Amino acid sequence: MIRKIVIAAAVTGLCTAQPTAQYRHTPHPFKQLKQELATPNAYRNAAGAPGHRYYQQQADYVMRIALDDERQRISGSASIVYTNRSPDPLTYLWLQLDQNIRRPSSEAQLTATSTIDELSTPRALKRTFSALRFEGGFALTKVTDGNDQPLHYAVVGTMMRIDLPQPLREGAAYTLQIDWEYAINDRSAIGGRSGYEYFEEEDNYIYTIAQFFPRMCVYNDVEGWQNKAFLGDGEFALPFGNYKVQITVPSDHVVAATGELTNARQVLTPTQRERWETARQSDQPVFIVTAEEAAANEQQKATDTKTWEFEAQNVRDFAFACSRKFIWDAQGVDQSDNTIMAMSFYPKEGNPLWERYSTRLVAHTLKTYSKFTFDYPYPVAISVHTKRIGMEYPMICFNGGRPNSDGTYSERVKYWMQTVIIHEVGHNYFPMIVNSDERQWTWMDEGLNTFLQYLTEQEWERGYPSMRGPAHLIVDYMKGDKSTIAPIMTNSESILQFGNNAYGKPATALNILRETILGRELFDFAFKTYAQRWMFKHPTPADFFRTMEDASGIDLDWFWRGWFFTNDHCDIALNAVKWFQINTRDPSTEKAFQQQIDERQPKNISELRNRTAIEQTANEANPLLDDRYTGKDPYAVTEAEKAAYSDLKASLSEEELQLLEDRHHFYQMDFTNEGGLVMPLILNITFADESDTLIRIPAEIWRRNPERVSKVFIFQQPVDSVALDPFLETADCDMRNNYWPRRTIPSRFDLFEERSRP
Amino acid sequence: MATTHRYAITIAEMAYDAPKNRIEVSLKVAAHDFEQLLAQVLHRPVHLEEQPDSSKAEHLISTYCEKYLSTHFKLSSGGFPTRFHYLGRELTPHESLYFYFSFSGIHNPKQVTVFSDVMTSLSRDQQNRIHYTYGGVTKSATLSAAQNKATLSFD
Secondary structure: OOEEOOOOOOOOOOOOOOOOEEEEEEEEOOOOOOOOOOOOOOEEEEOOOOOOOOOEEEEEEEEEEEEEEEOOOEEEEEEEEEEEOOOOHHHHHHHOOOHHHOOOHHHHHHHHHHHHHOOHHHHHHHHHHHHHHHHOOOOOEEEOOOOOOOOEEEEEEEEEEEEEEEEEOOOEEEEEEEEEEEEEOOOHOOOOOEEEEEEEOOOEEEEEOOOOOOOOOEOOOEEEOOOOOOOOOOOOOOOOEEEEEEEEEEEOOOEEEOOHHHHHHHHHHHHHHHHHHHHHHHHEEEEEEEEHHHHHHHOOOOOEEEEEEEEEEOOOOOOOOEOOOOEEEEEEEEOOEEEEEOOOOOOOOHHHHHHHHHHHHHHHHHHHHHOOOOOOOOOOEEEEEEEOOOOOOOOOOEEOOOOOOOOOOOOOHHHHHHHHHHHHHHHHHHHHHEOOOOOOOOOOHHHHHHHHHHHHHHHOOOOOOOOOOOOHHHHHHOOHHHHHHHHOOOOOHOOOOHHHHHHHHHHHHHHHHHHOOOHHHHHHHHHHHHHHHHHOOOOOHHHHHHHHHHHHHOOOHHHHHHHHHHOOOOOEEEEEEEEEEOOOOOHHHHHHHHHHHHHHOOOOHHHHHHHHHOOOOOHHHOOOHOOOOOOOOOOOOHHHHHHHHHHHHHOOOHHHHHHHHOOOOOEEEEEEEEEEEEEEEEEEEEEEEOEEEEEEEEEHHOOOOEEEEEEEEOOOOOEEEEOOOOOOOOEEHHHHEEEOOOOOOHHHHHHHHHOOOO | OOOOOOOOOOEEEEEEEEEEEEEEEEEEEEEHHHHHHHHHHHHOOOOOOHHHOOOOOHHHHHHHHHHHHHHHHHEEEEOOOEEEEEEEEOOOOOEEEEEEEEEEOOOOEEOOOOOOOOOOOOOOOOOOEEEEEEEEEEEEEEEEEEOOOEEEEEO
């Protein structure tokens, strides 16, 4: 119902001071993130870029590896050159021995919790015993300096400290020589990011080998040595360097690895080398090893060996896969400065999915991610198929998604396989090149990668059923029980609901930044700035937060605080909409208006009936009973009123007179923040003439009072309805309080019941 | 890494329908997890979307779902039991499996006790979140293996 705004003769500016109330949400949502982030310094500056004293270490590896296909063991010999570019003299070096997690006495195994219920299935029992019986872990047979002089070392769980005879000073390099061996784990039996898959009927293996050598830890200005134990969830922090690796395998194995194959003449046939060249020029996959050739190859077992040699520049890790079962296809992906070989290695069990999609997905992922970050700087990008996994390494990843044995597959399996490949290939960018500390912050690579994965999926197939990205998909998680929701800024090992916390929520946050807070153009510019600033370097969360603000020009502290540091959710309610027009003070206009209003009011039943039932009252029969009050028309304009109006007009200025003439419609809308997260107010207003308009109000509207705000909107015509967040942009967890007039929103049950009617 | 689905949460949205005097429920579970349960019972891997609607396998699965839900999700009102009616299930491409069922004969919709130990046999960390809407107001609770019952009251 419309109400009138009475403007006083002397129009005074309205200014009510807001009371400084104690808000429910502390600290204040708009408090700047000064105390939560490390102070900018010479290593990482206030703009979020590497500072003028930024340094990082380098670790170069020359390795000889032998794979024992009979006993499923790896033995290796490495020469590691570690360069200290920090200003700090180092008296010891730390390395990671990740295979040690497989020892039954490892911290990861000791601290795993279990109940009898959980173990009461054959599968769980088998897995438990397999893990207990497996003799995993590195056996170190040599730890010396470059001159074969033994070095003192201490193994601390999954870490190893090597004590240096002299401190290693700034700019100096030190050579370590380490020999080791270990047993490869059966991934079906005890899991693992690497290991083997055994095909029992054929007695054949697919080896997907990673974390297979002692790897240098990161030493930097933020953590000192990142030597936090490998417990299974927090992944890896690794320095960049150059690798030269020789891998000796049975001569009938096909090997896929990080880097460029430097001895193709020794290990590939002339036909294969020719096909390689054809593939390089082709924008569709070309077989280097066909399905028929692989089928023939997997029938026998070679007893002699071949050594494959690979070189990789500026990578943080090295992984490889080998099998006599591999089909191998490839295509070239052209960029302005180089051509990348996108390749896939898969057993026949992966078909028809793998030959149709894998290499094409690799190519598509490279093109899309490069658009948003930087050109892919490496020579190859590989997708390897083995069962039940998605795991990433520089230039190579291991991916699951297998059809049924008869070649059929469900839609879910297909989309799962495609999502995994996009995601794992995408990891080349985050964290292989933008090399964040995964042990500390899972979200910095998983969240950013999942976000780009979403954009890539949408460009792959229209209507791709992405599970993460759009704001409304995170609602179920965010409105859950708060005791099971940790903020995104939580250490990797302590996260609850890992997938939602470290993958889904940060990916959604970035999508909201892109679609709503910054808009696509500003976001894409800022995100690319971040990627290019920290390419081949080690960023921290503060560097990301600062760069996005610095490059976009939008203060995002409230956004980072709410989305990354709390477990608040978004639920903004449109509580009231009140309609006003200016009172003209002209009695003829206002009295006519009042008459309209009065006529719409309900009348009591007696009055209505009496209008016809009482034909004539005593007063109507006898005019002598009339006086000045009888029969008075309440809506007639009196002379006195007209005079008062003229006097008023005479007392007003030109401007004030104009105000009285104004016929605009004023709407005061009251909003409350029910969920805790302050978010922009996005309003779709529909008018009486069926036109509509979209109004976007930045979140700063909440900066004085984060719990309730009101705003008056002025329109030319009356409003029919208002919808808050009409395009599902803010992850609002309760849409029932978003509409005026209130709408009945059918439940899923209602919709399903409708559909199920015969 | 991509595979992280230790997704041990189900969400039940319940609403009271006054004209029909029943409480309508949609229960969201992780499709993959429920398939594990089915596989244990049927002793073979199960892919929910691969059962043609009229086949024997589909009938078996449908019957099992109904039995499982009626056993593991119970609702009483004002101290009185209610009648369980299974409506069906729906699989989304987002890996979510929705079950639809209702409870009739609601003695007092303002006081409802829910028992749920859905999926707790798979994982001790399983959490079952319930939301009950009555008269436009929603109340919620989280159930688990340790705490598998909750009463939601309105004044």
